[in-house]
Amino acid sequence: CGYRFPGVGAFPAGVERVYLEAEPEDSQLVRALEDALNRDRAVDLVDSRAGAEAVLRVEGGEATSSAAAIGATGEATEYEVTLRADYRLLRPRVDGVAPEGGEAPGESEKAPEEGEAREETDKAEPDFEVLRERSGLVESSTYPYDPATSPAAEEANKRRAARQAAEALAEGILDSIKSGF
Amino acid sequence: QESPSPSTAQDGPSREEPLVVESDEMTIRDADQEAIYTGNVVATRGDMVLRARRVVVSYGEEGMRTIRAFGAPVTLDQGERHGEAEEALYDAREGTVLLTGSAYLEEGPNSLEGARIRYYLDEERTEVFSGEGEENGRARGVFQPGSEPGARESREQGGAPDDE
Amino acid sequence: APAPAQETEEGPVTMEADRISLDGNRVQACGNVQTRRDGTRMEADRVTYRRDTGWVDLEGDIRVRDAGYEATAPSARLNQETGLGEIREPRLHLLDSDAWILGERLDRYAPERFRMDSAMYTACAPDAPPWALRSGTIYVNQESSFAHHWNTRLELAGIPVLYTPYFGHYTDEERHTGFLYPSVEFSGSRGTDITVPFYWNIAPQMDATLGLRNMTAHGLMPQLELRHLGKDVETRVYGEHLADDKATGDDRYYYAAEQRGTLPGDVGYLLDAERVSDPEYLSLFGRDLERGSQRYLTSVLSLSRGWGNYRADASFTYLQDLQDFNAPDTLQALPRLSLQGDQPLFGAFPGYLELEGEYVHFYREEGDRYHRSFVDPSLSLPLDTRYGSIEPRAGVHATAYRRSGGTPGTGDRDQTRTLPHFSLRADSRIHRIWDFGGGAVRHSIEPELFYLYIPYEDQDDLPVLDTKASPLRFDDLFEMNRFSGIDRINDANQLTTALTNRVDAKRGQRHWEAGLLRLGQIHYFRDRRVTLDPGTERTTSATSNYFAEFGLRPIPEVALRGALEYDPDRPAFALNQMDYFQSQLTASHPSGHRFSARYLVRNAFADGSPETVTEEYRTAAQVDLGPSWDAFGRYRYSALFREPLEREIGLDYHAGCWGVRLAYQDRLLRRSEAGERDTTVYLTVRLRTLGEFEFGTDPSDLQ
Secondary structure, three states: OOOEOOOOOOOOOOOOEEEEEEEOOOOHHHHHHHHHHHHOOOOEEEOOOOOOOEEEEEEEOOOEEEEEEEOOOOOEEEEEEEEEEEEEEEEEOOOOOOOOOOOOOOOOOOOOOOOOOOOOEOOOOOOEEEEEEEEEEEEEEEEEOOOOOOHHHHHHHHHHHHHHHHHHHHHHHHHHHHHOO | OOOOOHHHHOOOOOOOOOEEEEOOEEEEEOOOOEEEEEEEEEEEEOOEEEEEEEEEEEEEOOEEEEEEEEEEEEEEEEOOEEEEEEEEEEEOOOOEEEEEEEEEEEEOOEEEEEEEEEEEOOOOEEEEEOOOOOHHHOEEEEEOOOOOOOHHHHHHOOOOOOOO | OOOOOOOOOOOOEEEEEOEEEEEOOEEEEEEEEEEEEOOEEEEEEEEEEEOOOOEEEEEEEEEEEEOOEEEEEEEEEEEOOOOOEEEEOOEEEEOOOOEEEEOOEEEEEEOOEEEEEEEEEEOOOOOOOOEEEEEEEEEEEOOOOEEEEEEEEEEEOOEEEEEEEEEEEEOOOOOOOOOOOOEEEEEOOOEEEEEEEEEEEEEOOEEEEEEEEEEOOOEEEEEEEEEEEOOOEEEEEEEEEEOOOOOOOOOEEEEEEEEEEEEOOOEEEEEEEEEEOOOOHHHHHOOOOOHHHOOEEEEEEEEEEEEOOEEEEEEEEEEEEOOOOOOOOOOEEEEEEEEEEEEEEOOOOOEEEEEEEEEEEEEOOOOOEEEEEEEEEEEEOOEEEOOEEEEEEEEEEEEEEEEEOOOOOOOOOEEEEEEEEEEEEEEOOEEEEEEEOOEEEEEEEEEEEEEEEEOOOOOOOOOOOOOOOOOOOHHHHHOOOOOOOOOOOOOEEEEEEEEEEEEEEEEOOEEEEEEEEEEEEEEEOOOEOOOOOOOOOOEOOOEOOEEEEEEEEEEOOEEEEEEEEEOOOOOOOOHHHOOEEEEEEEEEOOOOOEEEEEEEEEEEOOOOOOEEEEEEEEEEEEEEOOOOEEEEEEEEEEOOOOEEEEEEEEEEEEEOOEEEEEEEEEEEOOOOOOOOEEEEEEEEEEEOOOOOOOOOOOHHHHO
């Protein structure tokens, strides 16, 4: 009846090394993405852009917390941790046909395979081809705020909610890349 | 006759320089006191060389009065100066050359363009006129800073160019 | 004469005119003269160009086009080589921000810098502008696109409204943080509240906002914000101080510092600290209900460094308790050192050796202090196949406590706890895709299982430092420990079952999650004996509550999201009888309308009878009333104590280069005795390019 097992999916053809570029550089989401990418046997997370076939550019990813509910004395009674992010998977554009002798010695010029859908070029970054992109991804979770417990316990609860939201967002990003939908 | 020292070169050829003209044909018309040269005309006087299709030289009692040259185009070379135009008129008495018809005058990296260009041989003066009405006949000039006359000397002396 | 001409080897000077005459070094052109050199283009009736000095004199109907501006003037004198010089009575049009400066004289005294004497600045059409800044002198720095005005007065419709010795502002339309708007507020609790900011661009990388906030009910509050954009480290320091508040007589203040960057050795660095003088400060002097509702302020300084699959963090966290104000027994993590690693193993078992370790020194002024460290090595063997993936994981969690200081005589008491843990995660996915013109829809079904086994160990005598037992959330169903900290690790022999239905849609380049329904529950095979406080009973139920997350987004512009927790033993006939229910609807329309609504309820069932902990409605809307009118409103109501928390209604009028916003806000103030409110009328005049202003409500809070 048309349902099938897609399996785990894969990065777009030709992408074996990925460079993660995030703004801000360090956030819960960046750590969750690094863990997930390190675990993905099909792709290596490299730490320099030069050696990567694709750049995963993430904007956002910092957890913000706000009062989801407020009590009679004006104090928060429910907290909400929210993570928003946009991502783009970009491949540095290799212009047209690979140069014969070419002034780029040794670098194997891989012209994009014919079958690959021509992603529209990225207007903001002419020298990049957008392989995958998603914007407006949101993960949030609320947790009650119990006046009887200590700030240290509330802080630990906030860190835990932020980690969970980051892991869910990272899983959503990688799934959207690998399933190609 | 030994060529004048560089310091006076700016004054252009003095009037006594002999005029030598070569061409395919030449006809003299004493009545009008004119000599007409036609076909690959090359007129040289001092360091000024004029090339044209047809040149008319007219005389008066005091000697040569004007040289009128016609060509497609007339070219004029004098030291670093090179000029082109449809017509050129050299007036010995005023010491001027008038180029008319998409006139072009170049001196090192600087160049002038216009419907008519008149330059004064004995002075550092040139005038460029645009044609009436035709759009592309506007007077145009391109000046490379640091290439103006006397620029090298004043720079060598290290003096900042005097300010007005 | 202006500064000596520096020689700049650039392009030639080209000139076009009706007539050009050369006389030695002097070139004179007249009749519709156009002259150009690299980026600068000039037009005039008559031009005299001194080739030796580079000076160009222009007369008659001048137009100068340079990087970033275009000026028309009766006469000018500019040096082609250095670009310096002056333009008399210029009408200057700043191109990137469409702003105008008219003045007696423009003096370009350095590249990218010029000065205008007795000048007028406006971002409106320059003839009879609705507003203008008339200044004795304006210095414009084109590099940082910033203008400094000296002895300037603000004129609205020609009427002088405000005089200030100095006023600075950016001349481009970029978003510049930290710049406040001269705002006027009439508040029930603060009286007339006027803030006038002075903006000072100190150096290319450093700018500051000095503000003077005058509240008739409280007094004068100077505010200072400094920002520095270093190569590696960005810094922002903010401080506001109200000396002897008229209402309470105390000194009240709020200070904050943020620094973020990379230190040598590729060490990530973050400082984010704030401190306030009293718990009610942020609610009273802030303008935001939520900002004032915080129970504690977090100040953290953290260093972090990664090596391949490993990462180390060191952080110093100080929490300022606002409920039990500055309580001396508040535990602080000074420092917290943590290490995380994920080492791939090859060979027989293609798995991962994961290592998590942490040391925390829990410090406080009064009361016991503790050193706590734990290490949790575990082995995981993930296996991915087409039909699904399985990940068994086994490890040991070892924790050590050492009490130090605090109560004398009992000496150092060490306690340890070692708990093995085993878990198995398995999930699979099937999906089907339907293609239709220009888009596609994919429905995927993802079952998930998570088995967890942790033996019981009596932890009643372990200290409770940063641990709390809060009700579960959907994500907690897949966690190793239901407590927020590690001072208690739950004994577990349980299986979580979850099923996710997801509908993804794409149309053209737009992808979005069109539908989501996730259900989850834990099945307990044994009672849970570990509790936070020794007194409480073990929990014996065989299953947990049902947990669900749902979402519906038929088109990208309209989205419903929510989550709930439902107890099957307590059939709930209304949303507000569930353990937890939260749902949020957001809708937006390209023309600018935006709407969001949210309901949230949480009940506790201490002894079986429901006791509502929280129940709140919230809605916000922004309506586009035409090209220059926007209305917006916000309403937040607590059904728990039947009182509106916050009501706001506002109207924005914006006419190209200026705008005005009028808003009325009524909100609950934070007070020890409940129920005190503040009503404020905000009047803000917006003058384009003179500062940053977000029309309508902040889009993010409508999401």
